[in-house]
Amino acid sequence: MKAESLGDLLADATPDPTPLVNNLIWPESITLLAGRTKVGKTQFVLQLARAAVAGQPFLGHVVSRPLSVLYIGQEDARWALGKRMRGIEPRYDAARAAFHLLPTKGVLLEGKGVHRMVTQYRPELVILDPLRRFHAREEEKGEMAQVIREVDLLIQEFGCAVILVHHMRKPPSDKKRTPEVADVRGSSVITDQANTIALLSEDVDKGTFALTVTGNYTERQTLRLQRIGSLFERRGTHERLSVEEAVEAFADHPPLKRAEAVKVLMGRGLSRSQAYGRVREMEQAGWLREEEDGRLALNGALVGVRPEVHAGVRFGPQAASEDTSKQDAGNAIRTRA
Secondary structure (H helix, E strand, O other): OOOOOHHHHHHOOOOOOOOOEOOOEOOOOEEEEEEOOOOOHHHHHHHHHHHHHHOOOEOOEOEOOOOOEEEEEOOOOHHHHHHHHHHHHHHOOOOOOOEEEEEOOOOOOOOOHHHHHHHHHOOOEEEEEOHHHHOOOOOOHHHHHHHHHHHHHHHHHHOOEEEEEEEEOOOOOOOOOOOOHHHEOOOOHHHHHOOEEEEEEEOOOOOEEEEEEEEOOOOOEEEEEEEEOOEEEEOOOOOOOOHHHHHHHHOOOOOEOHHHHHHHHHOOOOOHHHHHHHHHHHHHHOOEEEOOOOOEEEOHHHOOOEOOEEOOEEOOOOOOOHHHHHHHHHHHOOOOO
16 A cells, blocks of 8 residues: 655646435445334335435435445345335336345344355445344444454445444433434444435324435434325425325326426416426426426326325325225326226
């Protein structure tokens, strides 16, 4: 290893590396995704991985190019992992890079198992879910320092980026308090060494979430999300019109020109600029797809799970009873053949 002189370092005009996922994942870096139990960390990171192998945006963040991904999961059985992916798959185009999913048990970073898998598949992005299953004692600084060292060696040898999915401590008495970096479980070595820390937490309203991102290469930012079926979505810039309502607005329409689509949402109470913005969001999220003639149509792969529930979205007004709600919802949408 050769030391750099100050002159050479200052004279180097090499541009900064392009983020793999803008504002979230950088080349040869450690990203820590942490959240409390059952908040949806695995579903979130699998959706991110699926967007990465397709080279498509993830929650509004640009993916620089299709990225090969190795996901090693030590919680879900194979059938459960397949169920998760079937809920995500319709959203994205065909994968343009390799996606290897390994549901396994008992693999430790200190051993040769993870290294052997990375050697075999040579991914650009490695996801370890959850971190606590890849080591023995996370509360001890010496133990965690060795774990992080093993991750650093993977990055150095293979040039990959690594996502560590991790848990937070049990919630405090004030459960509504927004989680902080100090709430991440285990030794502070974990958070000290991560280049980017993303905290996923439930938000105030039911079914909504917040993703707070901070780190060496990004300014602190918070994304407001909601869960629709198996998918996380960015909450719209105009909160009065929910994702469900925006999708429902197009359910009975044939493919529309962009200006016509805007008028449909203006009929739901949005201004012209707000409607244009929401149409762009729906395209980026995959709810609307552009057809060969340039018209926009509701994505058929995401619609049609069953008459009253479409990709996890229940259509129609909320009624006093469940039966009435289902009947109203069924009448509110007619799926095109």
